[in-house]
């Protein structure tokens with residue numbers, strides 16, 4: 001008998017619909033991710049203080065905010081890595097504590113590497129993202145094809161046999177994104193997917209995401225700046241000190257802020273074009 005975690009992102013032990021990506025028939029009313037009055041702490045520190053957030057099917061929602069505002073913590077409550085003190089989280093209309101269908105969710109964590117000291121190849125790491133669909137059985141042709149597709153989507157098809165220990169930081173990030181895509185998720189949750197990725201690769205990844213969105217995939221992602229993804233973002237939710245400060249149209253990038261790679265940790269200099277103060 002299989003054992004399944006109470007909650008959590010795909011571990012490879014969950015069951016899910018076999019083979020094909022489940023139908024992503026557009027239903028703009030369906031709420032795919034829902035946080036209601038979500039409160040969470042790290043250690044003794046309250047980090048989220050009553051966050052309300054809803055992502056509907058097919059939407060691309062960016063979670064923005066200054067360093068330490070709680071973006072990663074919010075994402076981690078959604079995938080069950082940080083427990084709630086108060087409020088509720090639901091995925092696909094199911095309360096998180098009852099949710100088991102992790103094959104529908106692709107998760108790219110923040111700033112990790114694909115290497116874990118184990119001499120795995122790029123293909124092996126990306127294939128692990130398919131385990132929730134293969135039910136720990138032998139990969140079938142459709143599974144291998146999905147892994148190939150994910151590798152091509154992030155431009156890593158030529159590196160499939162290389163050890164992940166031989167990759168740059170940006171290439172690790174691309175492998176982790178491919179791992180999430182290999183499961184052909186309906187919902188992609190990504191924590192700063194562009195961190196450490198060079199401009200050319202950002203464009204590749206933006207193109208990949210555009211294809212996913214066109215196929216009906218729902219996306220919730222943490223970003224420091226909209227950058228190359230700006231055209232894809234439907235809505236921005238800005239956190240400040242663990243509370244939602246803005247939920248609506250993405251802030252317009254102006255001047256230097258428009259440049260991918262711009263870092264939002266600095267205070268705004270006098271005379272610098274204002275940006276509604278949403279990110280600082």
Ligand SMILES: Nc1ncnc2c1ncn2[C@@H]1O[C@H](COP(=O)(O)OP(=O)(O)OP(=O)(O)O)[C@@H](O)[C@H]1O
Pocket residue numbers: 042043044045047065066067068069070071072073074
């Ligand atoms: N293990 C921990 N114990 C206590 N506090 C923590 C822990 N990890 C993070 N924090 C604090 O929780 C707050 C929120 O962190 P979180 O990583 O969610 O912010 P963030 O908005 O994603 O920041 P960044 O943009 O820097 O990634 C920060 O003030 C951080 O210092």
